[in-house]
Amino acid sequence: MIDVNREGEVWVFAEQHQGKLEDTPLELMSKARQLANILGVKMAAVLLGSGVGQIAKKLIQYGADKVYVADNPLLEHFQTNSYAKAICQFIEKYEPQIVMYGATVTGRDLAPRIASEIKAGLTADCTDLQIGDHTETGNGKLHKNLLFQVRPAFGGNIIATIINYDRWPQMATVREGVMPMPEPDVSRQGQILKGQVQLSDADLPLTILEEHKREKKVDLKAARVIVAGGAGVGSKDNFKLIWNLANVLGAAPAATRAAVDLGFIDNDHQVGQTGTTVRPSLYIAVGISGAIQHQAGMSDSQKIIAINNDPDAPIFQIAHYKVLGDLNEIVPKMIKALKEKTIKEEVAIAK
Amino acid sequence: MGAKPGIRYDNMEISVGYNCVVLIKQVPDTKRITGEAMNDDGTVNRGALPAIFNPEDLNALELALEIKEEYGGTVTVITMGLPAAAAILRESLYRGADRAILITDRRCAASDTLATSYILSCAVKKLEYDIVICGRQAIDGDTAQVGPQLAEKLGITQITYAEKLLELENGHITAQRNLGNGWQQVRGKLPVLLTVTGEANEPRVAAAKRLMKYKNAMTAIEIGQQIKPENPSADEETLAGLVERKCGLLKDKGLLIEQWDLDFLEADLGWCGRSGSPTKVHRIQSVVLAAKESKDVEPTEQGIADMVHELIEEKTIA
Numbered sequence: 058m059i060d061v062n063r064e065g066e067v068w069v070f071a072e073q074h075q076g077k078l079e080d081t082p083l084e085l086m087s088k089a090r091q092l093a094n095i096l097g098v099k100m101a102a103v104l105l106g107s108g109v110g111q112i113a114k115k116l117i118q119y120g121a122d123k124v125y126v127a128d129n130p131l132l133e134h135f136q137t138n139s140y141a142k143a144i145c146q147f148i149e150k151y152e153p154q155i156v157m158y159g160a161t162v163t164g165r166d167l168a169p170r171i172a173s174e175i176k177a178g179l180t181a182d183c184t185d186l187q188i189g190d191h192t193e194t195g196n197g198k199l200h201k202n203l204l205f206q207v208r209p210a211f212g213g214n215i216i217a218t219i220i221n222y223d224r225w226p227q228m229a230t231v232r233e234g235v236m237p238m239p240e241p242d243v244s245r246q247g248q249i250l251k252g253q254v255q256l257s258d259a260d261l262p263l264t265i266l267e268e269h270k271r272e273k274k275v276d277l278k279a280a281r282v283i284v285a286g287g288a289g290v291g292s293k294d295n296f297k298l299i300w301n302l303a304n305v306l307g308a309a310p311a312a313t314r315a316a317v318d319l320g321f322i323d324n325d326h327q328v329g330q331t332g333t334t335v336r337p338s339l340y341i342a343v344g345i346s347g348a349i350q351h352q353a354g355m356s357d358s359q360k361i362i363a364i365n366n367d368p369d370a371p372i373f374q375i376a377h378y379k380v381l382g383d384l385n386e387i388v389p390k391m392i393k394a395l396k397e398k399t400i401k402e403e404v405a406i407a408k
Numbered sequence: 409m410g411a412k413p414g415i416r417y418d419n420m421e422i423s424v425g426y427n428c429v430v431l432i433k434q435v436p437d438t439k440r441i442t443g444e445a446m447n448d449d450g451t452v453n454r455g456a457l458p459a460i461f462n463p464e465d466l467n468a469l470e471l472a473l474e475i476k477e478e479y480g481g482t483v484t485v486i487t488m489g490l491p492a493a494a495a496i497l498r499e500s501l502y503r504g505a506d507r508a509i510l511i512t513d514r515r516c517a518a519s520d521t522l523a524t525s526y527i528l529s530c531a532v533k534k535l536e537y538d539i540v541i542c543g544r545q546a547i548d549g550d551t552a553q554v555g556p557q558l559a560e561k562l563g564i565t566q567i568t569y570a571e572k573l574l575e576l577e578n579g580h581i582t583a584q585r586n587l588g589n590g591w592q593q594v595r596g597k598l599p600v601l602l603t604v605t606g607e608a609n610e611p612r613v614a615a616a617k618r619l620m621k622y623k624n625a626m627t628a629i630e631i632g633q634q635i636k637p638e639n640p641s642a643d644e645e646t647l648a649g650l651v652e653r654k655c656g657l658l659k660d661k662g663l664l665i666e667q668w669d670l671d672f673l674e675a676d677l678g679w680c681g682r683s684g685s686p687t688k689v690h691r692i693q694s695v696v697l698a699a700k701e702s703k704d705v706e707p708t709e710q711g712i713a714d715m716v717h718e719l720i721e722e723k724t725i726a
Contacts, residue, residue: 058686137556137565137566137568138565141560162569162587162588165552165553165568166556166566166568166569167556168553169521169551169552169553169554169555169556169557169560170556170557170559170560170566172521172522172553172557173522173525173556173557173560173561174560176522176686177522177686178520178522178685178686178687179521179522179553179687180687181521181549181550181551181552181553182550182551189690191690203690205690206687209695210548210549210550211436211438211548211549212438212439212547212548212550213438213695214438214694214695215692215693215694215695216692216693216694216695217689217691217692217693218689218690218691218692218693219687219688219689219690220687220688220689220690221686221687221688222688223686224686262565262596262597263565263567263594263595263596264594264595264596265592265593265594266582266593266594266595267592267593268587268590268591268592268593269590269591269592270587270589270590271589271590272589273589282724282725306725307726325589330550338724338725339719339724339725348439349695350439359724360719360724362705362715373702376702377701377702377703378702378703378705378715379702379703379704379705380705380707380711380712380715381704381707382707383707386707387707387712390707390708390709390712390713391712391716393709394709394712394713394716394717395716395725397713398716398717398720
């Protein structure tokens with residue numbers, strides 16, 4: 058751990074694989090920038106890898122004042138031990154006050170190992186970060202300008218704000234998709250600092266035998282309109298209704314965890330606490346009861362249509378349009394209404 | 409089906425099988441929130457939720473039992489929690505665990521993931537182990553932090569999100585990790601810590617024969633709770649003697665669930681409980697399912713056409 062250091066910078070771990078930056082650290086850049094401005098300190102990205110110099114410039118365009126780069130052949134492929142060791146060395150040397158990681162598969166593996174090594178606090182899967190003051194209960198001691206780490210807990214039933222006032226840095230992993238991606242500014246200038254890290258082969262305890270990655274079949278985060286089906290759709294066959302409605306709308310098809318577990322659709326399409334967090338202009342929830350775990354991933358949608366035959370379904374409590382009835386009748390009616398609309402428009406254009 | 413002994417030659421010593429230590433947690437069943445668990449204001453009454461065996465910890469136990477069946481060795485299960493957490497230790501014994509340990513101590517209260525992993529590491533260090541297995545995450549906190557932190561405290565390699573054990577041979581493990589958008593196969597030298605995902609296996613149910621035997625397994629606290637009402641006039645010292653005697657009897661029958669406290673663990677109290685936890689709670693807010701401005705739509709052709717029209721007019725859909 059390091060001591061409380063009010064001059065410390067705000068850091069983002071710039072996760073990259075094979076020279077390609079992940080989306081989540083870029084999403085974190087706008088929040089880190091904002092927090093650094095409030096605190097009046099610099100914002101820096103931490104970049105580890107081998108031959109990753111080009112990425113450093115990109116991080117400055119996305120808002121970093123500084124990029125700490127550890128360019129080392131031993132860091133070519135991610136391994137928990139080597140990455141944790143390098144980041145711990147940076148933290149101990151530069152004493153940042155805040156370190157943020159994407160709550161990705163890699164981030165959730167790496168950040169706890171770092172937290173344990175430096176005996177600092179870590180809050181998992183934050184959905185928001187703010188700066189605020191905290192008064193200790195008991196002694197009434199005031200701590201100003203702490204990192205408020207906001208996260209859902211208890212299966213999403215409560216929202217907890219976590220703080221860390223004595224053993225710094227204040228660290229958090231942040232959920233994918235909950236913060237908007239900043240626009241890059243190609244004219245931004247910043248400092249790129251090459252840092253030396255002490256590593257040896259012993260820091261690579263695993264042999265990576267084989268790896269198979271595939272592109273996600275759907276980009277839910279980028280979709281303006283999403284049509285999602287739940288267990289209520291009934292079968293994989295009937296899930297065609299969701300695909301058809303999505304096709305007519307030019308929307309992305311999505312699903313609840315229950316529908317994915319039942320094999321109706323691939324888990325790339327899963328929205329919710331354990332899936333993707335989305336905030337489209339329109340979210341059409343078909344046969345979805347609206348468990349809090351699902352709502353955690355979609356309740357920020359601008360408009361929500363809920364189609365369900367259960368008047369007590371929790372989804373109705375957050376829906377803007379409540380359609381109570383049999384989805385097998387309502388969805389075809391919707392498809393029909395949309396097609397008629399399109400035809401009318403085409404006729405109008407033709408005239 | 410004969411067991412295939414995992415024979416290893418380490419430092420000229422021959423050992424058979426693998427010693428697995430499984431870390432489990434009793435959690436409130438956050439996935440099945442019924443009307444009875446809801447307060448009138450739309451918040452969840454946490455006390456009303458049933459306590460269950462954390463789902464992915466069942467996958468962790470299953471993997472350990474499969475390793476024992478295939479290669480030989482032992483399966484020890486540890487949980488840290490309230491005395492009532494003994495229930496999931498008994499469930500582990502029904503399924504095939506050899507040894508069950510409850511870490512319970514008031515001074516563990518308010519431990520965050522860092523303090524928890526420290527306390528668990530003190531317990532694991534008391535045992536001989538080749539493979540430490542945890543569920544990927546618990547459904548009450550969903551942090552997935554204790555596994556990696558425990559691995560660091562033990563100074564061993566972590567293999568997170570394990571979905572398949574591919575090979576165990578000559579002191580090395582090969583496993584497949586689930587990366588969400590793909591998989592990765594890795595090989596490393598034992599000892600290692602695995603965190604296991606829900607896809608890894610189908611956890612077995614309790615075996616009837618073992619259930620009949622181990623339903624009588626108890627911790628010292630439970631024995632005390634049983635003995636006290638049976639001996640209303642006995643003083644503390646006499647009661648303690650009776651509990652000790654019963655513990656001895658159960659131990660001989662293999663029915664004692666061991667109970668460890670922080671003194672037994674020789675834990676540094678500065679790293680336990682509240683003082684060992686850098687993260688503190690600033691505020692807890694209940695999520696209230698708030699009704700927004702909303703419209704009821706008639707499920708008729710006209711009603712739906714009107715809704716579609718409105719959404720096109722306001723350019724929500726193109």
